[in-house]
Amino acid sequence: MAEPKSWQARIGEATDALAQSFVESISYDRRIYRQDIAGSIAHATMLEKAGLLSAVERDAIIEGLKDIGRDIEAGTFVFDESLEDIHMVVEKALTDRIGEPGRKLHTARSRNDQVALDLSLWIRDAALEMGKKLHVLCRAHVSMAERSGDIVMPSYTHLQRAQPIAAGAECLAWCTMFWRDADRCASAGEFAGVNDIPLGSGAIAGSSLPIDSSITAQLLGYSQPPLSSIEQTASRDQGLEFLFSLAMASMHLSRWAEQWIIYSTTEFSFIKTADRYTTGSSMMPQKRNPDMLELIRGRCATVYGDLVSLLTLCKGLPIGYNRDLQEDKRLIFRAFDTVSACVIMSAAIVNATNFVRENIEPTLERGFLDATSLAEYLVTKGTPFRTAHHVVGSLVARCEREGKTALAQLQLPDFAAAANASGADPSVIGQDVYDALGSRNVVKRYRSPGAGGGEPFKQRLAEWKARLGC
Amino acid sequence: MAEPKSWQARIGEATDALAQSFVESISYDRRIYRQDIAGSIAHATMLEKAGLLSAVERDAIIEGLKDIGRDIEAGTFVFDESLEDIHMVVEKALTDRIGEPGRKLHTARSRNDQVALDLSLWIRDAALEMGKKLHVLCRAHVSMAERSGDIVMPSYTHLQRAQPIAAGAECLAWCTMFWRDADRCASAGEFAGVNDIPLGSGAIAGSSLPIDSSITAQLLGYSQPPLSSIEQTASRDQGLEFLFSLAMASMHLSRWAEQWIIYSTTEFSFIKTADRYTTGSSMMPQKRNPDMLELIRGRCATVYGDLVSLLTLCKGLPIGYNRDLQEDKRLIFRAFDTVSACVIMSAAIVNATNFVRENIEPTLERGFLDATSLAEYLVTKGTPFRTAHHVVGSLVARCEREGKTALAQLQLPDFAAAANASGADPSVIGQDVYDALGSRNVVKRYRSPGAGGGEPFKQRLAEWKARLGC
């Protein structure tokens, strides 16, 4: 005969089927079984030290729990779906296996602090895993930066050609973003710096039993007992922080995907991705659609939705545990799975993509990308920046009027005339001005740390390789 | 041997497994098989009229499609998961079954307009179904209004006691909200009033074949061919409208759940829900937690997230079909399922809940709920409202000072004194002032249409019963 639900001794009427399916979470919270078991093992260890379990009982519990864990890993464990959640499933299985001691495991514990602990442990693991995946993506970008060699391409602001850069420098920009995201994930494991353990909070008010949550804290890698049993069972701050860090990664993934979709157009043709990551059209057989990139961009939008969902859910709640919180896991798992798949897919795509030198370089001089370089040349000759800026503006205007497509097509007297007209000293402009013109020249001249080419780029590339071990 | 993917003739490299699982939608878009088949039947019918199919071919196609539909309904159809989506699965199965004519079905059609049509048809069906479910919920509230009989309760503004109402009037307020939601769902089926059919738009630019989409429009219940083939394949307006109407329903469900969670507290105890819709606690066996209401409130938050997801997804897209749009169905299905379950659950709860007269009525006179009624009494005697308001304010203050808990505990001279002090005519206040005092009296006096008691309430109750057929 099925054991009655723990609280059913009092409630006479049977819960109807609709209600049962409405409240169950075992269909998705089974995913935290490993954390649930780890938490219970630590709890049992502590209970023994507190004198609430004998050593024999503790050992029986721990062995029983490990056994259940092994069976789940092996796929041989049968989940009793009539029990609502992973906590009851594990506890019931334990009691079935080891008898009476199993009935002591829940001493000084409630599902309210148990689930808060399990989720916290899961997030710590997931944040670690996500950090590793993001580093894989970082490595892919670094590797692309390296194999891009000396390809020079335009950089864009306002999606307008701005300054020339080493193609690899853009890869490092993406790498930087995802590195920050990994960092953000890592710190989402920290309960806003305080890192107190949820377990030991009971249902809301703690316990009158002589438990010592500094023991469980230490066993499970937290720094201290709950600051407030009420707060710990009422809050999902850590879950929200993790979701936010996933949303940030999604934002960066989406920007990158968008950028590469643009680079994949016929008009840009800056990159080529291996065919296995593009698809065709049922009606237009010639197309190579960047579907993977589009799906990444699209799916990343749904992570925002998941963040909004949990923020909204939490906002309306009075203090203490409310059942609404059960939805947290569904949202966090979903966002994690989405971002995981997108990150891995992205790394695969980056590894299968190259800049196409022969498409980029022929048009490299379009857009007067060396205008800033020329202004800086004038600055080095003592011209105030605003004046230099004005001089260059008039030279570009002159090129446009005269149908010249590059500043380097101007003659020395042209430069002098412009300087003169703007009140700058024309005599400072010498033959070396041409060393500051042309994209290839410009890129070599970058000197500021973190810049888009030249030595600063080489230095950053070396740093990233060292940092990421690639 | 498996037929190659339609566009694989050109792309040499095999799509790798990761990419395949990343792009597939068959795991969830199989849900629109009925709409896909209906759309294809209409399309084939039109193609024959346009001379692009023979009558024999058309009949073979239609029979084949019906056959597939029957097999899917019967659960005997095997979905070929290596094909990406429901469209290819159905077309491939058709060609397997009927041969050559199957290869003509996709004439003058693209998956871009096909999926836009299928989703539109699905939303129309889903909106209809949601409307019916919301009406079930309306009926539950009307029925509760009726069985609440003459129970009088406080109404609340700012969650403070405001005026007395017939308990059933609050039920009708909820009914009104859900009725509006049903209305909103219905109009989400309309493509912003224009109701042009997506099918016939091709991939983006329409077709050079002599198709006539006014035929498919008529067959499938649309009013006209596409206004713009480009817009129809690029947009998901209808999906967003439906999601918004679901979000609105979620908002109302959440407000209702919140209200009833408050009414279920020990402190209010205004309602009692059958035990089968409450649950207990693992640590506090005496509790009757309104978990269903909390889960409704919590899940409704996730519908907001789904709306935000699709809005965000669409915002970043250039014109024309983009693969990001594939995610639309996942979001819309999910929101629909969430709201469906919550609406049905809510109706069940309402049907299993009653106001508890013995908890409500003993404290009914707390809070001077008849203050407004007294002011209105004075108005009927010619006192300007602002003066009447002032008189009543001073009388309430007097009661509080003197420890009187109700205005009816005051004597006629008390009323006269207050009127006098505020510059009102004291002589107008007679014995009939007591008819305006006390919650039961007040509720009977309501006269304005739609008011919270008295004849206006009875009239609205009768109207709702007639409108909803209950």
Place this chain on the structure above:
Amino acid sequence: MAEPKSWQARIGEATDALAQSFVESISYDRRIYRQDIAGSIAHATMLEKAGLLSAVERDAIIEGLKDIGRDIEAGTFVFDESLEDIHMVVEKALTDRIGEPGRKLHTARSRNDQVALDLSLWIRDAALEMGKKLHVLCRAHVSMAERSGDIVMPSYTHLQRAQPIAAGAECLAWCTMFWRDADRCASAGEFAGVNDIPLGSGAIAGSSLPIDSSITAQLLGYSQPPLSSIEQTASRDQGLEFLFSLAMASMHLSRWAEQWIIYSTTEFSFIKTADRYTTGSSMMPQKRNPDMLELIRGRCATVYGDLVSLLTLCKGLPIGYNRDLQEDKRLIFRAFDTVSACVIMSAAIVNATNFVRENIEPTLERGFLDATSLAEYLVTKGTPFRTAHHVVGSLVARCEREGKTALAQLQLPDFAAAANASGADPSVIGQDVYDALGSRNVVKRYRSPGAGGGEPFKQRLAEWKARLGC
């Protein structure tokens, strides 16, 4: 001496300054003065018919209100900021001007139904105005469609070149989107179809006075009295519907801006916008940045935020009026202003922009845009579509192998060979196949209603001109 706040007779302690600035809304709700006055005039008219005002009192009130309105319009009205909101400011000014009758205006009314009415009236006006602005934008796109003449350009799916279209057809796609948005705005004025007036709901429970809100409903253009006084004062459905319709317009504006930012790149150069709508860079003087388009795209994001804000705000509320609702106006006004400015700016930009034929046409044949047309040609010759699709795929592959950039560079035997290889009848392909090739040819051949070129495009253009009167 300042009149005490209406409810201050009872509350002894003075509201402190912090609190006062926290609760005031007069700094932004003065914007609804016109609606407040119109509502009060209708209310006074009704009160007289109900016997609660004399004709003389009514006339004094109406004249006084009109007077106040004129002073506000003229800028001579001094807003008393110590009163909290526009309702109190107007009523106080009225009483100051006309004395006693002013104190009767608020009879059978509460700020709860008054503000609900005012906002509803404002939204109706704003929706109308927004509809007109969106039609201005529609006209700009139609006008651009017309002046684009016979320019042919590629259309894009997945941002990849898909099929050739008349450039103007893309303008009509945008026009269609904004037309739908205008339609959606219009229907946001309707209270989900029922269109009952909020006024007459009182604070929450209606009134015991013999008011007749069918009179005010008729005077103000509503179809009936409140369905439920409780619901009408508790809800902001109409505000949310309007915000949603603004969010949809924002989404379309953003997509258009994004598209044109891409078209403005050096690489595309499909359009040219007058210099007055581009800006330069402080460091790169040659740039013409599409700042206006970027600002439109960026600002449209904030309308999503405003929608999320109001949805979130409403979700957590118990029934009845709650003060949280005061924030509704701030959000709705802000979103309206943002979208208004963006729509007007967009129309100005569209009117100042042209497609650049000399940039578009030279590359028109890149991307085998006529592939679908060729497949459809084969279909007209009896080839099943899937077979035709396969034939074309192999031909495109052949072109790519052989360095041919257009299908028209193939010879008749090439077509025949491909047909043969795919099991199609090669004999059907004649010299007329070349009429189906080349972008200009293809565009002329479109026949399906709403298609991207040819007669269908001309027909739609004529329809839009008639519909929009341009």
Place this chain on the structure above:
Amino acid sequence: MAEPKSWQARIGEATDALAQSFVESISYDRRIYRQDIAGSIAHATMLEKAGLLSAVERDAIIEGLKDIGRDIEAGTFVFDESLEDIHMVVEKALTDRIGEPGRKLHTARSRNDQVALDLSLWIRDAALEMGKKLHVLCRAHVSMAERSGDIVMPSYTHLQRAQPIAAGAECLAWCTMFWRDADRCASAGEFAGVNDIPLGSGAIAGSSLPIDSSITAQLLGYSQPPLSSIEQTASRDQGLEFLFSLAMASMHLSRWAEQWIIYSTTEFSFIKTADRYTTGSSMMPQKRNPDMLELIRGRCATVYGDLVSLLTLCKGLPIGYNRDLQEDKRLIFRAFDTVSACVIMSAAIVNATNFVRENIEPTLERGFLDATSLAEYLVTKGTPFRTAHHVVGSLVARCEREGKTALAQLQLPDFAAAANASGADPSVIGQDVYDALGSRNVVKRYRSPGAGGGEPFKQRLAEWKARLGC
């Protein structure tokens, strides 16, 4: 004559008025003048060390900037609204005042890195300020905890009475939440841990001039030069992190407001707030509405909207600076102002509110709050927890059947009988069971760290006082 806009030398056509108002940010970005000046001073200092300014020029610039800062502080500075933004206003004023050297300030700098720095500096300051304000709020809660003395109240889970707690323990729970929020704000100043300075990134690609941003980094409190000039000018990670930390604080503020609105109802009446933070009703003069709490709850919703706005805005952007980013400040300032006002208002309200012992204690024993305590008593006597749980469940059921309102009303044999029936040892239950019953007894017995009463509560209270210096 007005100096032409810096980039206007080239663009011939005048920017029209509409466009000008559309692009300006000076109306709100003047708020970052202090950061702009500080950044420019550091920049000038560095330029001199790099040999790009003379010491005399540097000093002139620094003095000029300080002068401008003083004038702005003094309110005597006239903002030239025809210049677009704070950066141009300050630079123009500088050149007006000091002449030529002012034209050198923008050397090796772009508005793109300048604005990124200014915003970063502003956020660091704002985060610090917000942290302080949140600590003020923490102190208010701690102070309320202290003055609540030995009041015992029910705690709630699912808004159902759960366990008795010291009233002050709930105050400490709120304190804990806001403390975490302050912590989160603090870490939002950190650029995801790396803390590299944006300045030195130029427009996108850095500079060819020999600048050393490790100097500006050190002067302004950053740890290193930009990791990537491209990333630093393209990203708003820090702004999003700050907005998220504000959204989290909003969530907690909203939960607290909601809780206190419930506690302020007639039915609960657990707290009393000074009249200056409540308001009345225009129609129901007896009401004391918690308007401030409602406005806090409502306004906090809009911070979510601001977060969604910026997340959405960033998601759609290609790499590099895009003008959309100009909107970031409007959103961040708005959210900061909203949360600032709400935090200060909240602290004022907490300081003006007390628990009402005479309303809480009379009903303290409702809801069998000592059930868990009884179960834990049995556990201390050796009964397994699950068995103890079952025993208590049956005892509560018995009380409800027999109309007993508290477990303490049962006799010793009743306890024994229940133990017996559940298979527990009845002999362990002695007279001391009554020490575990009754809310006051229960609260004294809490022993687990962070628990809701007894010694653990006293310890946490002492810790918070020490930590917050109160």
